[in-house]
Each structure stands twice: as structure tokens, then as C-alpha cells.
Amino acid sequence: MKILISGTAGTGGWPAPDCGCASCARVTPGRRPVSVVLDVPAASDNPATPGGPVAPDGPVAPDGLARLPLSGSLPPGYHASVGPDGLTVTTPGGRRVLHAISPSHGEPPDGEPSGDGRGLPAEDTGGGAGEAVDLVLLDVLDRPERLGDLRRRGLVGERTHVVAVGADHRVPTEAELARRAALWGVRVVPDGTVVDTGEPPPARVPPPRRTLLLGGSRSGKSAEAELRLAAEPEVLYVATGPSGDGDPEWLRRVRAHRDRRPAHWRTVESVDLAGLLRSADTPLLIDGLGTWVAAVFDECDAWPGDDGSTREDGNGRDGRDGRDGRDAVAARCDDLVAAWRQTRVRVVAVSDEVGLGVVPGTAGGRVFRDALGRLNQRLALESEEVALVVAGRLLPLPV
Template sequence: MKVLISGTAAAHGWPVPGCGCASCARLPSGHRRPTEIALADPVRLPPAGPLPAGYRASTGPDGLALTAPGGERILYAAPHAHHVVSFPDGHGDRPGGHGERLACDLVLIDVLDRPERLGDLRRRGVIGERTHIVAVGIDHRVPTEAELARRAALWGVRAVPDGTVLDTGEPVPVRPPRPRRTLLLGGARSGKSAEAELRLAGEPEVLYVATGPSGGDDAEWDRRVRAHRERRPAHWGTAETTDLAGLLRTAEVPLLVDGLGTWVAAVFDECDAWSDPRAGEAVTARCDELVAAWRQTRVQVVAVSDETGLGVVPATSSGRAFRDALGRLNQRLALESEDVALVVAGRVLPLPV
């Protein structure tokens, strides 16, 4: 089935007329027109009226599920959706001929709304290996076309220009290979954790590895931990542990490690390295174990760490020992990573070898 994607933007287009934001200011008027999809005359998405004979449709919290006369399945995913869509013939719940759930032929989705919906749709079998995924509803929530393309590549989505004709019978473009090991460095409130979450948003399964302390009676710390937890997709798993080497050796799903700074602090606690300078060898041994496991891991892992070289020299010997240990660990893991980037004020700066 051929599909004409004549418009790909949100309701007001991109740039938004009269908007003074930097994203809109970078683009000429009419760069992307409001989303409009033509399946066959007179079938349009979003639908303007009743569908012709042969088409079956149902609406659900994920959006509009449409089955064409030829059996092609299309999901027009609406923003702010939270639950499973009900397909007109049970698609999404009904097993296929080989005991597998049938996937859509085409998913049109606002990926800038909640990109983790992609991972959830993949987890539920609505998106499969042969599903074409096209970004719609695009607007100034993304700063540039280049950043849109970067995110689309991370999520396995096509950000096509207005006027594209897509044939759902053709093979889906091969998704770019993802780096197995990614290290994201940055200072406090740099956006490094948000970038790490963005990198894995489209995956059906992710294990979030929290290495920080519980906080005890520190209400402010508890609020920070709770905010991080609430921001994560509901279908992600969580492990609170300092045994990163063990997880890297045994994990079967992608890992998001947040972060290495709190892990080194926890290792200092466990080795009593804050007060005993002789404990440095024990800390080094733990770091050696982590680097060896990082080198051998078989799953995709994205780790967040603090860039120690941007701050003042610590006033205490224990503070300087911590800075040195974390700085050395960052260097060693960067050497064993396919992808390393510095995040500054939400901007991602790749660090080439």
C-alpha cells in the first residue's frame, strides 16, 4: 500500500507562525506543514469523516487503529496516550500464524511527545521488525532538523520530509547500528541523565541501574530520587545496586547506569576509603573489576558519569582521592567505549577518539 505523507508537523506547522523561539526562527515559513496522510482517495489521516467501505477502524488511548481493505494495519498514534489500543480485529492481542502477535505495517507517531511509547509499542508487539515508523506532529519541541534526525536514528524512526510517498510493502530501512557501550559525561544539572534516558527510550526492555545511596532521612535527596524514578518509563525495570560488574556480566537487556560518580562514592564507603588512605588499593581493585566487565559486556549499556576536571580542587585529601579515582575510571571506560560524549547545558558534544 502506498501512503502519501503530505505534511509531518504539529497542528500549527513548524515553524509556528508568530513564534519567536530559536527553533522556529531558524526555519523558513512553511518548512513543515501540519500532518496530513493520504492512504487512498478519499481516506485521510487525521480522518475528516466516515471511512469508505472496506476500511475498519477503532480508537483507543494509543490513537486510531486502522485496517485497510488489503489487510494492512496502520496505527495513527495520538499524543498523551497511556494505554493499549484495541485493534478492530483483535490485532495487538491475537497470535499470528506462528504463535506470534501480528505487528502493524505502519505506525505514525508523535515521537517528541513521549518517545518511550516506542519502546512500549515494541514490547507489546504492535511494532515489529517489518513495521515502518514515521515521525509526525513535529514542531519546535526539537531545536533543529539535525537534532530531529539524531533522535530519530536513536529510536529507529524515519523523519521524512513533507511530500514523501511510502510503500508499506517495501523493506523497512535498516536501523543504524547502536554502540554497545556509551559513556556520557557532564557536570551537575548538565542534562546528562536526560540524554541517557533519551538514548534508550525506544527500546522494549531497559534495566535502570541506580547506584546512589538511599538518602536515609534526607528529604531533599529523597525528592531527587523520586523525581528520577517518576521520569522513567513505567515498563523499565530498576536495580538498586553497586555490583555493576556483576550486572554487566549477566544482563540480558540494555542497561542505563546512573551514575558512576555515586558508584565510586559507594565504593569509598564500602572500602572505608574516606578515612583510611591505605584503602586506595581496594578501590582500585573494584574499578579494575568494573572496567573488565565493561570491556566484555554483551548488552547495550549507557552510563552517566560526572566530569571531575571542571570543578575546583577539593579541600580535603579524601575529596582529592575521590576525584582522582573517578577521573581515572572515566578515562579507562572512555577508552573501552564506542561512543563518548560531553553534555553541557543540554547540548551533546561527541568526543571522538
């Protein structure tokens, strides 16, 4: 089956009419609102670039074929149904195309048995597993985690073509759209592209096994880490910080992180990072190393007095300055680095870049900064990819 994708943008196009945002000012030559024709005959292909883009003034697909977005009735032999995943169209030849429309673009809410208001039957899959479809048209800028869920349930397989549609000024540039799509294994095609589902989709570039993302407070580092793994079918989110009990402001932060995670991700609260790295069989997202170091300092009773002097430890013993505890912290860091080096699963870790501010005014602050800074350096040395996130912008740190 050949599909002509003559438009790939959102309903307003990209650039959007009369929009003054930076994204719309940058994009060129621009994209037309999404428009797709199924089962395009060979005569409608551009012979100069088979399987590639068709010029806007080039061949026009004939009438009488199924088109998306769906309006009116389908030609004879086609079948359409709606469900939690969007609109599925089955061609006379048995090929299936899923237009993964988000709820904000007209998808019926989960659990609603009715169709979409045009008399289309509702799917009875209930969001469960199924046979892989041939083509998915997906607005990846809306909820990329939907692709991970489709993969998890088998609706997107190795031979499924996944094409980005709905592109618009939610992303700053075409280059950033392409970067995100590459992370998720999604094709970004120009308007006028013909996709042949009889051919295998382009091979996905293997992602780096170990990624370390550094940044300051509110830099966007956690959101970037989640974006890296959004399209994975299985992810274990490792939260190393406190749960927020007794601290309403921290609890709000924890809840905000939880609410934006994909529903099918698993979450564990643990400081046994070395053990998880050695035993995990699904990708890991560790957020983050700063709270892990702080927790390990607590466990090892490694904090000095505020002025670096001796202090009373938690058991009432005098004369300690936390040095023995800091030796234990160093051993825990050694074990973490060794597990990071040996891990066989994909892992993305978030850490605080603590070396850009003023020198901490307390001995505890200084030893924490030094310990985390050394750990960041060691993990970076053992990582295929390291990047700094500043004001939401990604700055790769090459070796």
C-alpha cells in the first residue's frame, strides 16, 4: 500500500497564519495542514523520486480514494472505527492505518462506547494488545508516550511505519522536531511524501546505552530525560529523593513529576542504584544523583558540622567529624560507577551541575558539592552521551 502524505502540519499549518512566535518566524519553507491519501496508485507517484516527496504542483491523487483526516463517507471496501488509540482505517486489501488523534483533537474519551459523531463504530479493543498496524500517523509533539504504549501493546511492530504529523510551533525548529523524532524512532517527512508500507521502515538508530544529563535547578533536565525515553514500551523510573511527607512544598514537586510520567511506566523509590543497574531488564530513568548523594550521606552519617568541627553523631558519640562516613560514601560511589559501567540496559540519569554557583558557606555544603562533582565526572567518563541542559536548551558535551 502506498500513502501520499501531502500535508504534515497541525490544523493551522506551520507557520501558523498571523502568528508572531519565534518558531513560526524560523520555519521554512513551511508545512501544510495534515492531509493523507491511502492506496495511491503507482501512476500518482513521482517517477523522479520513487517513495520520496511529490512536488506541491506535481501529480494529484485521483478522487475516490480514502483520505485523512476523515470527512464524509469512505469509498466502498474501506472500514473505519474509533477507539482509545484514535481512528483506524482498514483498506480493501486488509492493510490498517491508525491516525492516533489525541483527545484534544477530537478523540473520544477512554471508555466511551460511542463513535466519533459520524456514525463510525467504536473499536472493542479497549486499549488492549493487538496485531501491529501497517502505518501510524502520530502527533508526537502532543503525547509521545502514546507511541511507547502502542509498542508495549504490540500495535506498533518492527514493520510498522510511524510518521509524524501535526507538526507546528510547539517545537522551536525543524531541527528540534527531527531530533526528538529520532529519539522516538519516528519518521519526519516533507509534505508530498509517498510512503510504501510494502517496504520495511527505515532502521532506527540505536540509542546510547548510558546518558548523563546535567543542569541546574529548573533547567529542564528532568523533562529532557523523560523525553528521551517517552517512546519506550517499558521504563522503570527510579526516584531517589524523599517522598515529601511532612513537607507540602516538596510533595507538590513530587506530584508534578508523577503526573507528567506516562501511565504505563513503573516507579520505584530507592537508593540502591547499583543493585538496580545490575538487575534491571528494562530501560531506567534515574532522577536524580544529587538527591541520591544526599541520601547516602545521611545513611553513612557523613555530614560534618557546619564549621567543619567535630560533632555528636546520631548515636550520641562525640568526637566524629563525618570522615569515616565519607569513606563509606566514597565506597558507595565506587560501587555505583562500577554498576554503571557494567549495565546492559539503557539508562538515562539526571544530576545537578553544582560547580557553577558560589562556594557553599558551610562545610556540609562543600563536601556535598565535591562528592557530587566527582561522581558526575566519573559517570560522564563511562557514558556514551553527556549533555548540559540550560534554560531548556540542550548543550551536548562531546568527549
